[in-house]
Amino acid sequence: MTEKTKRNKPSFAVVLKKSAVGFSKSLPLLVGVVLLMGLFRHYVSNEKLAMIFSGQFGWDTIIGALGGSISAGNAVSSYIIGAELLEKGVSMFAVVAFLVTWVTVGIVQMPAEGGILGRNFTLVRNGLSFVLALCIALLTTFTWMVLP
Amino acid sequence: MRDLFKKNRSFWFSGGVILLYAILLVFDYKRASQAVLSSLEIMVNIAPVLLLVIFFTALIKYFLSPKAIGKYVGKESGLKGWFIAIAAGILSHGPVYVWYTMLQELREQGMSSGLVAVFLYNRSVKIPLLPVMISLFGVKFVLLLFLYMVAASIVQGAIMKRIFD
Numbered sequence: 001m002t003e004k005t006k007r008n009k010p011s012f013a014v015v016l017k018k019s020a021v022g023f024s025k026s027l028p029l030l031v032g033v034v035l036l037m038g039l040f041r042h043y044v045s046n047e048k049l050a051m052i053f054s055g056q057f058g059w060d061t062i063i064g065a066l067g068g069s070i071s072a073g074n075a076v077s078s079y080i081i082g083a084e085l086l087e088k089g090v091s092m093f094a095v096v097a098f099l100v101t102w103v104t105v106g107i108v109q110m111p112a113e114g115g116i117l118g119r120n121f122t123l124v125r126n127g128l129s130f131v132l133a134l135c136i137a138l139l140t141t142f143t144w145m146v147l148p
Numbered sequence: 149m150r151d152l153f154k155k156n157r158s159f160w161f162s163g164g165v166i167l168l169y170a171i172l173l174v175f176d177y178k179r180a181s182q183a184v185l186s187s188l189e190i191m192v193n194i195a196p197v198l199l200l201v202i203f204f205t206a207l208i209k210y211f212l213s214p215k216a217i218g219k220y221v222g223k224e225s226g227l228k229g230w231f232i233a234i235a236a237g238i239l240s241h242g243p244v245y246v247w248y249t250m251l252q253e254l255r256e257q258g259m260s261s262g263l264v265a266v267f268l269y270n271r272s273v274k275i276p277l278l279p280v281m282i283s284l285f286g287v288k289f290v291l292l293l294f295l296y297m298v299a300a301s302i303v304q305g306a307i308m309k310r311i312f313d
Contacts, residue, residue: 012206012210015206015209015210016202016203016206018206018209019202019203019205019206019209019253020202020206022205022249022253023198023201023202023205023249025158025249026158026248026249028158028159028161028162029158029161029162030198030245030246031162031191032158032161032162032164032165033245034187034190034191034194035162035165035166035169035183035187036165037186037187037190038183038184038185038186038187038188038190039165039168039169039172039180039183039187041183041186042179042180042182042183042186043179043183075272075274075277076277076280079277079280079281079284079285080284082284082285083284083285086285096293099293100272100293100297103271103272103274104269104272104297106244106245109244109245111158111161112245112248113245113248115158115161116248116249116252117248117251117252117255117264120312121261121264121265121308121312124308124311124312125265125268125304125308128265128304128307128308129269129304132300132303132304133300135300136293136296136297136300139296140289140292140293140296143292143296144289144292147288147292
């Protein structure tokens with residue numbers, strides 16, 4: 001680095017302040033998402049989520065993928081619900097779709113993601129994540145069936 | 149009017165959620181107030197991660213020039229960029245939404261949109277939660293699922309790269 005560029009480079013404190021100011025612009029969106037998550041915790045219980053499965057293979061898979069997509073919160077909740085569903089006889093295909101969309105598709109986070117990373121980017125990314133979750137469900141289930 | 153909405157979209161969104169809370173507090177005070185407390189709890193929990201992300205962003209801005217960012221995770225970064233995005237996604241901590249601002253700043257400085265998607269997808273592979281998942285589903289199932297998820301992140305990254313880079 002030349003002497004001139006060294007002199008022109010802002011100090012770390014200035015860069016840190018700029019980063020904080022930049023971040024504060026997205027704060028209203030993040031607060032909105034956190035508030036929605038608080039609502040989700042108290043208005044959509046694990047029991048309610050588990051109840052939406054009917055026992056029909058195809059329908060359960062779609063329900064699983066949609067249920068995971070609209071869900072928000074710690075992934076541990078999805079593991080517990082998923083394990084319970086498997087025990088109750090819901091197909092592995094549906095459970096995997098549910099587990100994967102829970103962590104890859106974020107309907108609740110979409111306003112924040114769209115506001116910060118761009119609407120088109122967010123819609124395409126989440127749409128692809130949904131389709132890929134179905135592919136993962138298919139591949140995982142079939143591989144599981146052929147594994148010794 | 150449309151411009152006004154566009155400019156203040158984030159405030160409209162948060163305002164809408166606050167309005168929803170106000171309505172729920174009137175009709176279902178007990179549960180709505182519990183939801184407020186839960187939200188505060190989440191905010192307290194994510195605050196340290198937010199501070200860490202701001203610090204990371206500043207560190208990257210201070211030490212890495214846009215040229216260097218382009219070299220490591222840019223559109224022409226090659227295999228190295230993919231590995232960095234996968235590893236960073238798996239190792240990063242906290243909820244996904246706290247990383248959006250940092251990723252957007254990196255993108256403005258030359259990070260590939262495809263690799264942003266790869267990072268975000270790999271946030272779903274949660275190493276600290278592995279023991280819980282293994283205890284419920286078994287090692288074989290978890291490894292299989294994670295393997296397919298990392299593979300899916302590469303597929304998604306490649307498609308996003310084609311569309312947005």
